[in-house]
Amino acid sequence: MTQERTNVITFKNNPMTLVGPDLTVGQTAPDATVIANDMSEIHLSNNPERRTRLVVTVPSLDTPVCDIEAQRFNTEAAKLQNVDVMIVSMDLPFAQKRWCGANSATNVQAVSDYRGAQLAQAFGVLIKELHLAARAVFVIDADNRITYREIVSEVTNEPNYTAAIEAAQVASGALARA
Numbered sequence: 001m002t003q004e005r006t007n008v009i010t011f012k013n014n015p016m017t018l019v020g021p022d023l024t025v026g027q028t029a030p031d032a033t034v035i036a037n038d039m040s041e042i043h044l045s046n047n048p049e050r051r052t053r054l055v056v057t058v059p060s061l062d063t064p065v066c067d068i069e070a071q072r073f074n075t076e077a078a079k080l081q082n083v084d085v086m087i088v089s090m091d092l093p094f095a096q097k098r099w100c101g102a103n104s105a106t107n108v109q110a111v112s113d114y115r116g117a118q119l120a121q122a123f124g125v126l127i128k129e130l131h132l133a134a135r136a137v138f139v140i141d142a143d144n145r146i147t148y149r150e151i152v153s154e155v156t157n158e159p160n161y162t163a164a165i166e167a168a169q170v171a172s173g174a175l176a177r178a
Contacts (some may be wrong), residue, residue: 011155020124032119034111037097050142052172057133061099077107082172141171
């Protein structure tokens with residue numbers, strides 16, 4: 001049976017239901033398959049270089065807040081060492097490729113979860129009512145452990161960029177661990 005959680009997020013102040021587990025810091029990150037802009041499959045568990053990953057889920061790159069967020073993470077990603085930044089949405093790979101080109105987004109990898117919402121469900125951020133990913137940020141260290149998690153309570157708000165970037169720096173060893 002699919003796990004559902006209510007009273008976690010809102011969309012324009014309307015309560016939404018999240019589908020999937022309520023992941024917490026310290027847990028092993030679940031595996032999921034997403035689709036790259038060239039239509040190839042990417043398995044989240046495939047991390048041969050053991051790099052830290054900053055996984056950002058957004059409803060759609062074609063919305064103002066998601067556009068701002070993805071551009072901000074693209075800018076911040078250029079400053080990060082040993083961190084891969086992945087922007088995940090339900091947008092088709094062709095739309096993501098267009099967005100990346102139009103915004104010179106070369107420091108992040110935009111990937112699509114349109115085939116079954118595997119990642120959104122595995123990470124517990126699938127909005128049941130909209131069949132879109134909630135706005136969330138996860139930092140996953142080289143040992144595949146979640147070291148940071150933010151599910152933005154109102155979908156139309158931006159995440160805490162500073163906390164996410166600092167968590168990625170700590171997980172990658174760029175900042176001394178607290």
